[in-house]
Structure formats: C-alpha cells, structure tokens
Amino acid sequence: MTLENQLIKKTFYETFMEADEKNPIRVLGEAFLAGHKDGTADISAIRFAQGEVYFHNKDYEAAIFKWENTHNDLEPWAKKNIADCYYEIGQLSTAEEIYKSIDTESSVLQSEVALQLFSLYIDQGRLEKADQVIKKAVSLNPDYPNVTDIARAFFEKHKDWKSAIELAVNEAIRTESHHWFDILKTYADQGLTNTFEPNYFSKCLVVLYGVDQTRFEQMVHALWNGYRNESSYFSWLREFNQLFLNLDANREQSWKELSSLYQETYFELIDGTYLMKELAEIIPNLLTNWIKIADRADALFASAAVLAWSEKFPSIISPEVVNDAENLIFHSRNEIDGLEYSLTLFDSIVKWAEAQHVDPGHRFRWLIRELVDFETHHVFVAGTSGNGKSAFINSILGENIQAAPTSSVIVFKGDDETEIRKISDEELTTFSSLDEFQEAVDRRLNKAVDNAIIEFSLPAPILQENRMVLMDTPGFSDCNGMEGEAWKYLHFADSLLFVLDANDPFTEKEQEILMQIREYAPNLPIHFLLNKMDEIYDEQEAASIVEDTRSRVRAYLPQAKVLAYSSRLRSRKQQNDLAEFLKNLNRPIAEDDRIEKILIFIRNLIEHLLDKRSEMENSLADSIKWNEEMVTKLSGAIHQLTDLKKEKVRIITRTFHKVLEDIRSDLSENIPKILRESSDMIQEDSDFRKIHLELNDEMNRRVHAYINDKILPELYRSLQEWIVTANDELDHCQSFLDEMSDGFNAMYGEERIKLKCDFKVLDDWCRDADRMTSGVQIEKVNIFLRRTPYQILLKSAGRLLGAFQQNNAILYNKYKQFVENEDYLDVTESITNKLLLQFELFAKSLERDISIFFRNPFDVLNQMVEETKKEINDKEEELEKMRSNPETYRDPLTLFEVKLRQYEWITISAKGVLQI
Structure with missing residues (x-):
C-alpha cells in the first residue's frame, strides 16, 4: 500500500508495527519515549500515527491533540484529519473552516478534502456548495477514484441533468470510454439532451466515430430523436450534417439505422410544413450524407431524391453526388409499391389544396379514379375534321349520338343504364336529355374548347364486352391541329385510334399531326381506321388503297394496325373484323404504364394549382375593386333614399297642412257668422236677466252642430283624399326601391337585397284619421259670458232694467246690436285651435312615420355597406397575406413537384432506361 493510501485510510501507524505486533498504542508509546530520549526519531511522525490510532478508537480529543502537534511534511494531512475529527463529533462549521484552510500541492489531498467538504455540505443541506465542490473535485482530478461516479450520482439524484450531461460529455471525450458514451446515450434516450445547443455534442460525436461506429450510429439516433419537434431541430440537422459530411462514412459500412433515419427525416421535411428558405441550407448536405451511406433498402429513394432536387435546383448538390445518384438508382433494389405512393401523393396534394381553400377540381379526381381501373382499356379516337370520326363512333355505339363535331372531350362507357355527366373542375352536372347533351358539346354552338369531360354511359355491347371506353375529342383543324385542352388527355389513353379518310388517306397534315402525337406521348400505341370505304366503288381500287395505306403507315409506325371500315355499312364481316380489331387493341394494361399516367396528371394538377394561385390573386383584386364600386353605389343609393325621404316628407306634410289650412279657413269664416246669426233668438219679450246665459248655450250648440255635421265630415273626406295621395307617393317610392333592388341584385347575380317599405304606416294614418x-x-x-267692460255694463243693465217692461225694447235693440256686430275672432281662434290640436300633433309625427316607412330600406342598405366594407377588408388582408408571403402557397407545391419527380425517377429506374 502506498503512503497516500495509508494517509487516506489513516493507517500510517502500521509502518511502526512489526508483523506479530497487536497493540499499536504500546508500540507507538515506546517509540515516542525512545525518540524523545535520544532525539533522533521523527516525533511528529509518531504523533501523527498516534492520532490515527486514537481516531480509530473514537478518542477524537486525543487525536486532535496529537495532530495539532504534527509539524513535519504530514502537517497538511494532520489538518485534514483534525477536520475529520470535528466532522465526526458534529462540529461541522469548525470542520469546514479547517478543510478550507488546508494549503497543499498534493492532488490526492486536495481531492480528499473536496470529497469531505462535499459530504459535509450534503449533511448541512447546502446543495449549491456541494455542487460547486464536487465539480471542482472533478475538474481538479477526474481520475481520482470514484469522484466522477460520485458526481454523476449527485447530479442524477437532484435531477441536475445539465451538469450530468456535461460530465458525461467531458468524460467521454477525455476517456473515450464506452461507459460514458453509453451514459450519455441514456440521457439522450430520455430526451434530456435537447436543452443543449446541438454543436455542444459535435466533438463528442467525432471522438465516438473514431472509437465505435455502431455506438456512434446509436448515439446520433438518440440525439436526433431528442431534437425532433424542438425549436433547435434545424440547428441539429445543420450541425450534424456538416459534421458527418467531413467523416469518411460510406456505403461499404453498415448504416442501416442512420439511413432509415435520413429517409424518415427527409420525408418529414418535404411534407409541406416547411418553406423552401428553411430547407435550402438543410437539404443539400442531408441528401449528400444520405446517399453516401444509404443501404439497399433506402438507396432508391435517396438517389431519386438527389436527382429530383438537382433538377429542380441545379448546382445545390455537387456533380459528383448527382453522378453517384444516377449510377445508384439503376442498381438499387426496387420493392416500392409505385401505385400506392402515387395515389398517396395525389391524396396529399388534394388535402393540402382543400386546406388552402382551393378546390383541386372534380376532373382530376375522376381522371385518377379511372386510371386506377386496370380492367378498362381507354381508346383515344382522333382524326382531322371531315374524316367521319363522329359517324364511326355512332356506328360503334349503335345510336346517332353525335350529330355535329364536338367541342368537348367525351368518354363513352358501356353500362346498363344511360347517364350523361359533365365533369368540370368546378362541378358535376347531369344532363337530363340527349338534346341537352348535344347542345352542350356542339362545336358550332361552342367555339371555345371546354376543359370539362363528358362522361357518357350507355348500354353498348361492344364496349361492355371488350371492357373498353372510347374518347372522342375536338377534331384536328387545318390550322392548329388538335385543340390545346384535348392534347392533355392523350396521357389518359392506353391506345389511339386515328381515323383516316379513304378518299385521301394519310396526308402530309395527318403525318405531321402523328409526329406531334409521338413527341407528346411517345409510348402511346397508335392504330388506324380507314373510314368511308363505301365511297370507293371499285373493289380492286379499294384493296389497293388499303394496302398502300398500310405500307405508308408502317413506314412511320411499324407496329400500327389498319382496319378498313365504313360507318354506313352493317355487314356481319365488318362487325366481326371490327370486334377482332378492338380485341387486339385491348392488350393487358401494365401497372407501370398507368402509374406513369397518374404521375403525369399529378403534374398537371400541380400546374393547375399554381395557376389557381394567380387566379385567386386576380379574383381577390377584382372582387375588392368590384366591392369598392358597390360601396360607392350603395352609398349613392342611401343618399338617393335620403333625398327621396325628405321629398316625401315635404310633399306629404305640405298636403296635410293644406287640408288643415282649408279647414281653419272654413272655421274662421263660418264660426263668427254662426255666432252673429244667433241674435235671432233675442226677442223683445226675452228675459234679459237670463238672455246672456241662453245666448251662450245656443252659440255653443250651434258651433258644435256645425263642427260635427259639416266640418268633421269634410275633414274626414279631405283626410281620405290626403291618404290616397300619400299612398300614391309612397307606392312610387316602393316602385323606385324595387327597381333599385332589381338593379343591385342583377349586379350581385343573386337575390341579396330586398328594399321593402313599411306600409303599415298608412294603416295607422287611416285609423288615426277615422x-x-x-x-x-x-x-x-x-x-x-266674457268679462269685457261693455258686457259687464250690458249684463248689469239687464238685471236693473229687465224688471221694467217698458225697458225691454231698449235692451232688445242693445243686445241684438251687440251680438250682430261682435267680431268673435278670439272665440273662433280658441275653438279652431282646440278642434285642430290633435291634427297639429298628428302633423308633427308625420316625419317620424315616414322615417319608419323608409327604415327597413335604410337598414338593409347600411347593413350591405357594412358587410361589403368588411368583405373588402377581409379580402385586402387575404390578398396582402398572399402577396407578402407567396412562398406559403408556392413552396408546398414546389415540394410536391420534387416528390413527384422522385417517383418519376423511381418509375424510370424500374424500366431501366435513363431519360435525359
């Protein structure tokens, strides 16, 4: 055991022990005493060893004492051991202070101190300090035993994935150990690595590539999936593909997992979600890397993708990669279901178009559905004008269906029931009769060629028996050949039957047309019908014409068949010859041929949708302009209606006031007269004490009788005449508004405006007049009885003098003179005002009533203005969005076109013929 290990484990004291010694305290005590006496021994070393023994026996105070008196090279370790003692007895702050005071150059001691501090901080719950010290320990000496494992365990326990991943990356690069790469992959599998910028892993990946390519592939797969659906996904694709571009990977190595990942990613990128500017810096390197590692299962798609992108965007992929793709595509295993891929592409384009609120059209759906029917053979019948093409078709169908040259493409199908449908981009229309059909397709009535298809289903045994449909198209003219729209349907045909005139067969013009057809549809089988043979009366001449025509035709088209035919004849031989001829035309349909046709019409659909974009922009611009004009017209109509209302208010109120003025004039003239005439009730023998009361009552009675018997009937009659006049005026208004409604509805092309006035107002006026x-x-x-001075005097005189009979004559004359000479103006005015008060109030309400009469038209027009302005605003925003971001529409179509071209290349590879 090395000294450092002894110091770490506190077993330095064993260096003083003999093999058979069992009591370290006694041995060290004797050594300390001997050394102290002779002065030669290292007393500090003995004290250090004694401290270890006391520590192991938990005599921490004695251990601290011994270690505090250690003053040799072991002093830094003694300090560390003192701190360990305080740690053990729970004095953590003191221990921390001592640990941090240790100054040593020994990396082992530094690591030990760091690990002790790490444990101390965890015990204290100071996790930030623990994090700092363990990272410092790793940085100081990552090779120190267990230090990286301890750090990893700590980071994982506390879910500090950033630190854990950094540790794994650094250790993987430093050690090149599978262990750390596997740990990092585990983190990536858990989706923990996507918080890092992708370039953080570049160096690690380069190291791993050199260490273990299998693990490299697995690591890339884990990181790739981790970044998927994250905002940094494109950064990952850029970073990794640039990195992988510089590695020496190739198809000789096994990259199955990575190759599949490239294919999956590629198809995700071109599904229409991303714009071209986002893909421009991703696709070239991605395709370059994909093709250099693509396994046999993915090589076809990889090479087709490279070729499609290089054609659409020349120079974005290096020529060497393009050449590699060209060589690879013809040596790749083709196990792709081309029909399924083609139909899936078509469906995805249709769904995308519908999501953009663009109708892809019924016509394309019909074409694709028909092409998927591999049991039915499509025969395209063509020919120059006047060659009897329509007569031939009529003879085949057994009915006189086509009476004139067609302006449309007509597809005749055998069926149990007759049904005629027009299939256009916009709608499906069913014709109710043969006459309606003939009128719709008669070229003499329809100068322009309609791009719609007429599907004519009828019981036709020859079509049903041969599972065949005939396509009739506008004939070739001397000037322009076949009309442009009809050319498109050449790709719908499985074979072409060209009708010749036996009187002048296979002219130079027909040869030119056939060459154009061959150029447009090079793989389309062409055969000929030599029509009008009944017009050649000499059999020998007829045979010569047939043989000569066959020779001339085969010089151009060696495989072509020629059938002599007469649309007027119904001979059994001719019918048998025709049946045999059609049977020979009806060759088995190759799936690859139909797939190729489907791809052609998918390309036409993409072109159609691109054109639709321009149409939509132009339509929006036209609609905005038209709606702006409509706002002006609607606003003008509102001004007209305002003027009309003012005019009617003026006319109707004026005529009403005229009625009141006439009545007022009548009252002003006749009431005073009636009051004066009341003097006839004054007699000489009248009781002049009461005569004034009697006169007042009689005057009121006569005035009331006059009003009720004459004025009110006259007023009723006048009001009825006024109502009739007002009704005429308002009827005129309604007629004017009806014309205005018709004018606007004609402009809208639908019943959108209905300006109906409220004639209930007239009912209210009639009721009020009554x-x-x-x-x-x-x-x-x-x-x-009014209190004028003269009246007072007169009444007083009546009371005084009325008692005397001789005074009656005087009073009679005075009273009579007074009654007959009074002007009664104030009385008349008072009576008139009271009588006409309600009529005056009615007159004041007329303007309001007339406004109610016009309220609905005003509401309708104002609402139309608001709706139109909103429509203008919405369409302006839509147009601005379309014009400012054209790529949001065009880029997905571009990607669909690239995907289509891939499938075309795959189809080409299946045939093994390189098309330039």
Whole structure:
C-alpha cells in the first residue's frame, strides 16, 4: 500500500508495527519515549500515527491533540484529519473552516478534502456548495477514484441533468470510454439532451466515430430523436450534417439505422410544413450524407431524391453526388409499391389544396379514379375534321349520338343504364336529355374548347364486352391541329385510334399531326381506321388503297394496325373484323404504364394549382375593386333614399297642412257668422236677466252642430283624399326601391337585397284619421259670458232694467246690436285651435312615420355597406397575406413537384432506361 493510501485510510501507524505486533498504542508509546530520549526519531511522525490510532478508537480529543502537534511534511494531512475529527463529533462549521484552510500541492489531498467538504455540505443541506465542490473535485482530478461516479450520482439524484450531461460529455471525450458514451446515450434516450445547443455534442460525436461506429450510429439516433419537434431541430440537422459530411462514412459500412433515419427525416421535411428558405441550407448536405451511406433498402429513394432536387435546383448538390445518384438508382433494389405512393401523393396534394381553400377540381379526381381501373382499356379516337370520326363512333355505339363535331372531350362507357355527366373542375352536372347533351358539346354552338369531360354511359355491347371506353375529342383543324385542352388527355389513353379518310388517306397534315402525337406521348400505341370505304366503288381500287395505306403507315409506325371500315355499312364481316380489331387493341394494361399516367396528371394538377394561385390573386383584386364600386353605389343609393325621404316628407306634410289650412279657413269664416246669426233668438219679450246665459248655450250648440255635421265630415273626406295621395307617393317610392333592388341584385347575380317599405304606416294614418274625425267632444266655450267692460255694463243693465217692461225694447235693440256686430275672432281662434290640436300633433309625427316607412330600406342598405366594407377588408388582408408571403402557397407545391419527380425517377429506374 502506498503512503497516500495509508494517509487516506489513516493507517500510517502500521509502518511502526512489526508483523506479530497487536497493540499499536504500546508500540507507538515506546517509540515516542525512545525518540524523545535520544532525539533522533521523527516525533511528529509518531504523533501523527498516534492520532490515527486514537481516531480509530473514537478518542477524537486525543487525536486532535496529537495532530495539532504534527509539524513535519504530514502537517497538511494532520489538518485534514483534525477536520475529520470535528466532522465526526458534529462540529461541522469548525470542520469546514479547517478543510478550507488546508494549503497543499498534493492532488490526492486536495481531492480528499473536496470529497469531505462535499459530504459535509450534503449533511448541512447546502446543495449549491456541494455542487460547486464536487465539480471542482472533478475538474481538479477526474481520475481520482470514484469522484466522477460520485458526481454523476449527485447530479442524477437532484435531477441536475445539465451538469450530468456535461460530465458525461467531458468524460467521454477525455476517456473515450464506452461507459460514458453509453451514459450519455441514456440521457439522450430520455430526451434530456435537447436543452443543449446541438454543436455542444459535435466533438463528442467525432471522438465516438473514431472509437465505435455502431455506438456512434446509436448515439446520433438518440440525439436526433431528442431534437425532433424542438425549436433547435434545424440547428441539429445543420450541425450534424456538416459534421458527418467531413467523416469518411460510406456505403461499404453498415448504416442501416442512420439511413432509415435520413429517409424518415427527409420525408418529414418535404411534407409541406416547411418553406423552401428553411430547407435550402438543410437539404443539400442531408441528401449528400444520405446517399453516401444509404443501404439497399433506402438507396432508391435517396438517389431519386438527389436527382429530383438537382433538377429542380441545379448546382445545390455537387456533380459528383448527382453522378453517384444516377449510377445508384439503376442498381438499387426496387420493392416500392409505385401505385400506392402515387395515389398517396395525389391524396396529399388534394388535402393540402382543400386546406388552402382551393378546390383541386372534380376532373382530376375522376381522371385518377379511372386510371386506377386496370380492367378498362381507354381508346383515344382522333382524326382531322371531315374524316367521319363522329359517324364511326355512332356506328360503334349503335345510336346517332353525335350529330355535329364536338367541342368537348367525351368518354363513352358501356353500362346498363344511360347517364350523361359533365365533369368540370368546378362541378358535376347531369344532363337530363340527349338534346341537352348535344347542345352542350356542339362545336358550332361552342367555339371555345371546354376543359370539362363528358362522361357518357350507355348500354353498348361492344364496349361492355371488350371492357373498353372510347374518347372522342375536338377534331384536328387545318390550322392548329388538335385543340390545346384535348392534347392533355392523350396521357389518359392506353391506345389511339386515328381515323383516316379513304378518299385521301394519310396526308402530309395527318403525318405531321402523328409526329406531334409521338413527341407528346411517345409510348402511346397508335392504330388506324380507314373510314368511308363505301365511297370507293371499285373493289380492286379499294384493296389497293388499303394496302398502300398500310405500307405508308408502317413506314412511320411499324407496329400500327389498319382496319378498313365504313360507318354506313352493317355487314356481319365488318362487325366481326371490327370486334377482332378492338380485341387486339385491348392488350393487358401494365401497372407501370398507368402509374406513369397518374404521375403525369399529378403534374398537371400541380400546374393547375399554381395557376389557381394567380387566379385567386386576380379574383381577390377584382372582387375588392368590384366591392369598392358597390360601396360607392350603395352609398349613392342611401343618399338617393335620403333625398327621396325628405321629398316625401315635404310633399306629404305640405298636403296635410293644406287640408288643415282649408279647414281653419272654413272655421274662421263660418264660426263668427254662426255666432252673429244667433241674435235671432233675442226677442223683445226675452228675459234679459237670463238672455246672456241662453245666448251662450245656443252659440255653443250651434258651433258644435256645425263642427260635427259639416266640418268633421269634410275633414274626414279631405283626410281620405290626403291618404290616397300619400299612398300614391309612397307606392312610387316602393316602385323606385324595387327597381333599385332589381338593379343591385342583377349586379350581385343573386337575390341579396330586398328594399321593402313599411306600409303599415298608412294603416295607422287611416285609423288615426277615422279616430280624429269620428265626433269631437269640444268643451263648452265661454262666448257671451266674457268679462269685457261693455258686457259687464250690458249684463248689469239687464238685471236693473229687465224688471221694467217698458225697458225691454231698449235692451232688445242693445243686445241684438251687440251680438250682430261682435267680431268673435278670439272665440273662433280658441275653438279652431282646440278642434285642430290633435291634427297639429298628428302633423308633427308625420316625419317620424315616414322615417319608419323608409327604415327597413335604410337598414338593409347600411347593413350591405357594412358587410361589403368588411368583405373588402377581409379580402385586402387575404390578398396582402398572399402577396407578402407567396412562398406559403408556392413552396408546398414546389415540394410536391420534387416528390413527384422522385417517383418519376423511381418509375424510370424500374424500366431501366435513363431519360435525359
């Protein structure tokens, strides 16, 4: 045992013991006494050893005394041992102070002191101090026994994963020990490493690669999965791929786990979640690393991915890697279900488009569904105008279906029932009759070629027996060949039947068209129908034409078949020849051919969706402009309605006031007259003491009778005429608003605005007019009892003189003169005001009532303005978002295009033919 081990274990005293000695206290005591006497022995060493013995026997006071008197090289250890004593007796503060006062160059003693302090701090619950001291101990001497294990246990116990991971990384790099790499992998498996920046592990990975490549792969897998779904994931991909790029890994080594990880990650990256600018710095190195280690199972995808990206983005991948991919793809094992991958790609594009609120269209869904039907053969019937293509199809179907050249692509299918559907991008439409169908596809009525497909299902034995569909398209013209939309459906066909005119077969124009078809669809089998043979009357000449045509055709297309045919004839031989001809056309459908067609239409779908983006932007811009114009028009309509309301308020209130003015004039003229005429009740023999009372009553009676018998009926009649006039005015308003509604609805293209006024107002006016003119109880008016000086005098005179008969003549004349000469203006005005008060109040409510009449149109128009403004705002925000972030739409389509190109390369590799 070395001295340091003895000092650590406090067994230094054994150096004084003989082999057979059992009592260290006696041996050391004798040695101390002898040494003290002769002065030659190292007394401090003996004291140090005595202290150890006392310590082991728990005599800590004696041990401390001995160690305090140690003054040789063992003094630092003596101090440490003194601190141990205080630690044992529980005086932790004193122990800590002594431990910290020890000054030594011995790394062993420093480590021991650190470990003791570590334990002391744990006992005190001072975990931060414990953390600091154990890290210092590791840093000071990581090779010291158990120090790193103690540190790891402490970090793990207290879930200090950052410190635990740092310890594992540092020790793994320092020791290159599998033990520490395995510990680090355990942390990564638990998802504890993702709090570190990825570059923190780079050096560790490089070391591990040199130590153990299997463990390297496992470690990478654990770290990779730890960073997945974290914000630092792309940092990890950048860092690791740059690191791995500089390592000498290759396909000669086994990298199955890492290769699968690359494939999984690659497909995650291109699923449309990320933008191209995010992928630009990731993909090149990722693909470069993937292809250099790809195993046989993943090599096909890796090489296809490299080739697809290098085509879409030239120069992002080095030529050496591209060349490697080109060589690898044709030597890779192809066990991929191409149909499943193609349909999955199509479905993912459709789902993405729907999530973007873009309809991918019924047409593409129909095309893909039809192409998946491997039992049905698609025959594309083509030919120049006038060659009898429609007549041939009619003869095949046994019905006169096509009476004119078509402007659409028509697919004739055999079925038990007849059904005609139009399949466009926007909708599915069913035709209710053959006439409706013929009108829809008649090229003479429809100049432009519709991109829709007409699916015509009908009982057609020849189609049903041969599991065949015929595709008729707009014919080739002399100027432009086949219409542009029709070309697209060449890829839908399994074979093409080109109709020739026997009178002038296989012209230069037809040869040019066929060459264009070969260029557009190089793998499409082409055969010919030599039509109108009935117009060649000489059999020998007919045979010569057929043979000559076959020779000329085969010079261009050696595999092509030619059938002589007449659409007008119904001979059994011709029917048998046709059946045999069609049977030969109906060759087995290769899955790879259909997959290739599906991929072509997926590419068309991507192009369609890219075009849709521009259409959407233009549509939004047009919609915003149109809605802005509508806001202007709606606001103008509101101003018109405001002016109209003001005008009607003015007209209706004016005519009502005219009625009141006429009545007031009548009352002003006739009430004074009635009151004056009341003088006829004054007689010479009247009782002039009461005559004034009788006159007042009679005047009120006559005025009331006049009002009820004449004024109110006249007022009722006038109000009814006023209501009729008002009704005419309001009817005119409603007619105007109906025209306005029709105008707006015509612009909207739907019934969105209905400006209906509230004619209940007229009912209210009729009821009020009836109420106000159905007998009026007017309060009795004081007409002849007013307290004017003259009246007072006259009444007094009546009381005084009325008692004398001879004075009656005088009073008679005075009374009569007074009644007949009074102007009664104030009385008339009072009666008139009381009578017309409710009519005046009614007049004041007219403006409110007319506003109620117009309230609904105002509400509708104002609501339309608000809704339109909101729509403008929403569409402006949407358009701004589209224009400011076009990549959010275009980038996923770009990635779909890259994925499509991968599948195309896989399809090419299956055929073993390199396409440039």
